[in-house]
Amino acid sequence: xxxxxxxxxxxxxxxxxxxxxxxxxxxxxxxxxxxxxxxxxxxxxxxxxxxxxxxxxxxxxxxxxxxxxxxxxxxxxxxxxxxxxxxxxxxxxxxxxxxxxxxxxxxxxxxxxxxxxxxxxxxxxxxxxxxxxxxxxxxxxxxxxxxxxxxxxxxxxxxxxxxxxxxxxxxxxxxxxxxxxxxxxxxxxxxxxxxxxxxxxxxxxxxxxxxxxxxxxxxxxxxxxxxxxxxxxxxxxxxxxxxxxxxxxxxxxxxxxxxxxxxxxxxxxxxxxxxxxxxxxxxxxxxxxxxxxxxxxxxxxxxxxxxxxxxxxxxxxxxxxxxxxxxxxxxxxxxxxxx
Numbered sequence: 001x002x003x004x005x006x007x008x009x010x011x012x013x014x015x016x017x018x019x020x021x022x023x024x025x026x027x028x029x030x031x032x033x034x035x036x037x038x039x040x041x042x043x044x045x046x047x048x049x050x051x052x053x054x055x056x057x058x059x060x061x062x063x064x065x066x067x068x069x070x071x072x073x074x075x076x077x078x079x080x081x082x083x084x085x086x087x088x089x090x091x092x093x094x095x096x097x098x099x100x101x102x103x104x105x106x107x108x109x110x111x112x113x114x115x116x117x118x119x120x121x122x123x124x125x126x127x128x129x130x131x132x133x134x135x136x137x138x139x140x141x142x143x144x145x146x147x148x149x150x151x152x153x154x155x156x157x158x159x160x161x162x163x164x165x166x167x168x169x170x171x172x173x174x175x176x177x178x179x180x181x182x183x184x185x186x187x188x189x190x191x192x193x194x195x196x197x198x199x200x201x202x203x204x205x206x207x208x209x210x211x212x213x214x215x216x217x218x219x220x221x222x223x224x225x226x227x228x229x230x231x232x233x234x235x236x237x238x239x240x241x242x243x244x245x246x247x248x249x250x251x252x253x254x255x256x257x258x259x260x261x262x263x264x265x266x267x268x269x270x271x272x273x274x275x276x277x278x279x280x281x282x283x284x285x286x287x288x289x290x291x292x293x294x295x296x297x298x299x300x301x302x303x304x305x306x307x308x309x310x311x312x313x314x315x316x317x318x319x320x321x322x323x324x325x326x327x328x329x330x331x332x333x334x335x336x337x338x339x
Contacts, residue, residue: 001102004057004065004074006044012068014041017057019070020089027092028127031319032257033295039226039252046224049217051080056106058099075103077110077119084111084119084329088129100132105336111329112338118326125321137335138325144299145308147316148257151294154283154315162313163280167272170243171235174285178219178229183242187233188215190242194264226252230285232278236269243269246278250290258286260298263307276310283314 006014014037021035047053057065058073065071072094078085086107090099111119121138123129166172179187192210222229227249234244244265250258260282265275286293299322300308333339 001056001058001073001106004055006041006055009041010066013057013065014044016065016068016070017044017074019068020074020091023070023091024089028129029124033254035253036255037253038255042224042226043251043253046221047078048080048221051078053078054110056103058094058102060094072097073099073103075107077107079111079114079116082116082118083326084114084116086119086121088121088132095128101136101336104136104332105338108329108332108336109338112333117329119329119332120324120326123323123325125323130323133325133327136327137331138327140323141326142301142324144301144322144324146297146299146319146322147311148319149283149296149298149311149314149316151283151287151296156284156287159280159283159314162276163284164277165273166234166277167274169237170269170272170274170277171237172232172277172281173235174230174232174281176228176230176289177223178215179231179233179242183233183235184212184215186235186240186242187245188212190245190266191215191262191264193266222249228252228290230282230289232282232285234265234269234274234278241266241269243272244274244278246282248282248286248296250286250293255290255292257295257297258290258293260296263298265306270306275307276313279310279314 004013018035018037018040025032025034044055045053053076055074055076057071059065059071070091073088073090075088076086084107086104088100088103107119120141121133123133163172188211195210219229230248230250232246233242235241236243246263247261248258249261263275263279283296286296297319298311298316300311
């Protein structure tokens, strides 16, 4: 095992990590599209301002990754806010060889040294990762449902009715690369208000953007990682408020499937068809902007019934649970024998 920096790694090592991602995905997420090497170095290396990322590779033979051979395992930790966010990948042929434990040990050592008290991790449901993290003392903190929409199944005529079905007094607007300057402050305010009103208890493992400067930093980070951002906003004409918004990114690393990052409707604007209209409009815009796109995936908390209903109307199909686990760093250190 060695510490590994994607910023300085040879191109063949980046290729080998893509191979590992696809070997893991073939077993754990067989219906997901394959990863590609387009801008993968940026995807792995770029973080939000103030965050630090460390990575490790485990090879069967020294230099395998440099020769383009998929490593046996890879792990990372991102130190952000008050939580360390980790990821562990183990090649299917190398599972149960304590590679995951070795990677977790290094992650816990870093968190302990840096004074972090909690580690968080996202886990796809119905995979062996669930048992792995529970075995070391991680506890389930939050559950979402991932849903996937295949664009070749969309009824575009019916979708047009949904896109137009917003109450009077709202303007639906589409932008690539993020909101224009005059909408930055109301856009961030809408996200902050919904977050405060509807705190679901998740661990906030992804970069948040609930104030203007953080939002701008988030937009720059997405672009630098090779993620093409598209947004649709509903603006109340009378006040200029952002009543609702939805964000989608199309990654250069998996251009066939888009990720719907966030969809929010401000409480006082609910009941006017805003959520349905902005998500439907987004699908029309994606069809034009990304002709090679075939699927869109999105996540919703099980308690977020209004958006789940909207997704069902649009044709999204529930795929699997997506779980957030958290672990106490001191307790993890003790279970791993780290002093």
